[in-house]
Amino acid sequence: MNLLEKIGMPVLHKFDPETAHGLAIKALQLGAAPAPGLVSSPRLRTHVAGLDLPNPVGLAAGFDKNATALLGLSRAGFGFFEVGAATPRPQPGNPKPRLFRLTEDRAAINRFGFNNDGMEAIATRLAQRPKDAVIGLNLGANKDSADRASDFAKVLAHCGAHLDFATVNVSSPNTEKLRDLQGKAALSALLAGVMEARAGLARQIPVFLKIAPDLTDADLGEIAEVAQESGLDAIIATNTTLDRSGLNSAHKSESGGLSGAPLFEKSTRVLAQLSQLTGGALPLIGVGGISNADQAYAKICAGASAIQLYTALVFGGLSMVQDIARGLDDLLARDGFANVSEAVGSKREDWL
Numbered sequence: 001m002n003l004l005e006k007i008g009m010p011v012l013h014k015f016d017p018e019t020a021h022g023l024a025i026k027a028l029q030l031g032a033a034p035a036p037g038l039v040s041s042p043r044l045r046t047h048v049a050g051l052d053l054p055n056p057v058g059l060a061a062g063f064d065k066n067a068t069a070l071l072g073l074s075r076a077g078f079g080f081f082e083v084g085a086a087t088p089r090p091q092p093g094n095p096k097p098r099l100f101r102l103t104e105d106r107a108a109i110n111r112f113g114f115n116n117d118g119m120e121a122i123a124t125r126l127a128q129r130p131k132d133a134v135i136g137l138n139l140g141a142n143k144d145s146a147d148r149a150s151d152f153a154k155v156l157a158h159c160g161a162h163l164d165f166a167t168v169n170v171s172s173p174n175t176e177k178l179r180d181l182q183g184k185a186a187l188s189a190l191l192a193g194v195m196e197a198r199a200g201l202a203r204q205i206p207v208f209l210k211i212a213p214d215l216t217d218a219d220l221g222e223i224a225e226v227a228q229e230s231g232l233d234a235i236i237a238t239n240t241t242l243d244r245s246g247l248n249s250a251h252k253s254e255s256g257g258l259s260g261a262p263l264f265e266k267s268t269r270v271l272a273q274l275s276q277l278t279g280g281a282l283p284l285i286g287v288g289g290i291s292n293a294d295q296a297y298a299k300i301c302a303g304a305s306a307i308q309l310y311t312a313l314v315f316g317g318l319s320m321v322q323d324i325a326r327g328l329d330d331l332l333a334r335d336g337f338a339n340v341s342e343a344v345g346s347k348r349e350d351w352l
Contacts, residue, residue, distance in 0.1 A: 002034060005317035017099040017108070017314075025064065028072030034318045035075035039325035043332045044079070046340045048305045049206040049233040049283045051134055051164060055079035055325045056306035056340050057296065060287050061138035061167065061210075062110075063310050066117045067125040074133035077321035082308065083122070084138030085169050088154045090118035091142055094174065098256070101314065102249035106291065107260030108311050109251060110240070113174045114140045119158045126162035136165035138210070139194075143175050149190040153197035160201040168194055171212040171239035173257045179212055184222040191230040206233035213238035213267045213288065220270065224277035234283040236308070237274055238267040260311035264289025268302050272351035275303025280345055291316060293327025300328075300340060301347035 001009070012020040027033040040054040048056070059081035064073060067083040074081075093115025100109045116122065122137070129135055139155045141148035156166050168191065170181040181190055191209070198207055209232050211223055227235055240257025247262060267288025274284055286304030290296050291312035299307045313320060328340070337343045 001317050002319045004034060005319055009315075009317055013101070013103075016097065017101045018096065021099065025069050028069035028076075031072065033072055033076070035072070036077050036319060036322040037075060039077055039322050039329075041329050043329050043337065043339055044325060046305065049165070049208070051080065051206060053079040053134060053306060055328075056300070057321055057325045057328070058082065058285070058306055058308040060308035060310040061085055061169070062112075063313070065115065067122045067137075070125065070129050070133070070135065074130040076318050077325060079306070079325070080134035080136065080164070082136040082138055082167060084116065085114050085140030085172070086116055086119050086122045086137055086155050086159065087114055087140045087142045088119050088145070088151050089142050090121070091115060100251035100254045100256075102247065102251055102260065103315075104249045105247050105252070105260065105262055106312070106315055107247070107249070107258060107262050108314060109254045109256045109258050111174045111254070111256030113143065114172065116140070119155045123159045123162060126159060129162060134164045136167055136208070137163050138167045138169050140169050140172070141175065141178065148178070149181065149186070150193055152190060153193040156194055156207075157197040157200060160198065160205060161203070163205050165206040165208060165233070167208040167210050167236060169210045169239070171210050173212070173240060173242055182211065182215070182219065182223065184226055187223065187226050188230065191226065191232065195231055208232065208234045208236050208285065210236040210239055211270075213241045213263065213270050214243065215270065217273070220273050221277060224274060227282060228278065232282065234285055234305075235274060236285040236287055237271045238263075238288050241266060259288070261289050261291060264295060268299060269351050271299060271304055272302040272348045275345050275348050276352060290324070291320070293324045293331060296324050296328050297331045297343070300343050301345070302351045303345045303348050305341065305344050
């Protein structure tokens, strides 16, 4: 954490979490947030699902829901970042308060409910995006949609021209029955529609699927099967959890999805299982509980070709991105890997 963050983070934490988040976005928009620039090296540069990444450290969806801080994020050191989720029509999301900071657990609980400005406003901002960044969009469905499955395809068709990748998000716990779309038949039909929308784009961008950590072995097997049959380019493992085991913070019983440190082991086990189920044939993006280079490296060794983080930034600041990338480079060098791709899945068995 740099000096500016040491001063600013305690101030931000005096505000309620959603207000503090809004202030962080404003700082990025104004150029007042740390902008350490890109960390890259021959070891960190990698090719994942058709994307050339300067480093494998990404920002997960949910931080910049409305694509309003693209320039600031492009200067924050991420190898790639994901905005959204975007739905066809704007929606306010769930009533406030809907974001809770669990300081003692280095975690957060949110029940936002896909609050966003809608695909038209978000597409307009993405059209003005910085061209030297790798930017993806998390696709969502409106809460009151008569056909949620078709919403994902609508957003991709409308925004796809401005993206490097898109993620199908059927794993948020905050839209009623959304996770039901992870079932084999429903997921196959949904992805067929998304792939049809992608076929209509002038540029065939990669499509990812983001899954929940709260799945049975049978569920994971079905998802791995559908993912490979549908032509998906990667799986993001995982979204937030409904599990509340071992929490100590006052807000531990709030409803919503839990993210942050308590999710690390659970999400990494799911990642390793998926790596085994797919035989390494499908790139995986590891998410959940990462706050340092050792944890990023553990995700990669468990089967991830790249990683994403978000909640840890609430406690460690944006300079954490640079620290993780540099630390990851050192760890790869220590273990004799010439490139991050060589380390992928090298210790998968430790998590099975």
